[in-house]
Amino acid sequence: MKKNYKLNTTELIKDLANKDKHAIEFIYKQYYPTVRKMLFKMGAHSELIKDIFQEAIIILYFNLKKSTFSLNCNLKTYFISIVKNLFLNELKKTEIKKIIFNTNLINEEKDFYTENTLNIDLEENEQLKMLEKALQILGNPCKKILELFYLKNLSMTQIAQIMGYTNSNNAKTQKYKCLLRLKKIYFKLKKINYD
Secondary structure, three states: OOOOOOOOHHHHHHHHHOOOHHHHHHHHHHHHHHHHHHHHHOOOOHHHHHHHHHHHHHHHHHHHHOOOOOOOOOHHHHHHHHHHHHHHHHHHHHHHHHHHOOOOOOOOOHHHOOHHHHHHHHHHHHHHHHHHHHHHHHOOOHHHHHHHHHHOOOOHHHHHHHHOOOOHHHHHHHHHHHHHHHHHHHHHHHHHHHO
8 A cells, every 4th residue: 555655754754764765755756746846857868867867766765764864844845856956066066077187178170160169279288188188287196086086986985995095985085175276276277377
């Protein structure tokens, strides 16, 4: 017999933590349309939306299993916040890959470009050169941490093991510090080039 989870969030949370099939179906049926509409408006394609939704369910499950878990809002609101964070992380990764590691920046066939597009590409190429130089100045271990995270898509736990950090939080802190240092170097180079 199916339970009425709309009226009983406590039961839904308990069943989700126990991987109950009906609870998971309820989440898909009730939350997916909202998530799909929201992420589509934010520019996500359908495959990415599905991936993020499934990853959000996994995160929700692991969070519910924690003894310290406490829900301070509606479960749907909590789930949507997980989805948004996942999507924003995906956006950050994509943008940083584009800028730092030269993904899809310049098309070889420049004959087809208008003058404006060519100017934009030349400017992006100049920025790319400065970022590559900034990465060289930054050096290791920062360069390696950023490559492991943004190019190889490794988790903080995996990066911590590879880099010899005690835990994923230390790796996350190092990545953050590395990004700040990279940004500082990049803007210093940009100032020198444009002054």
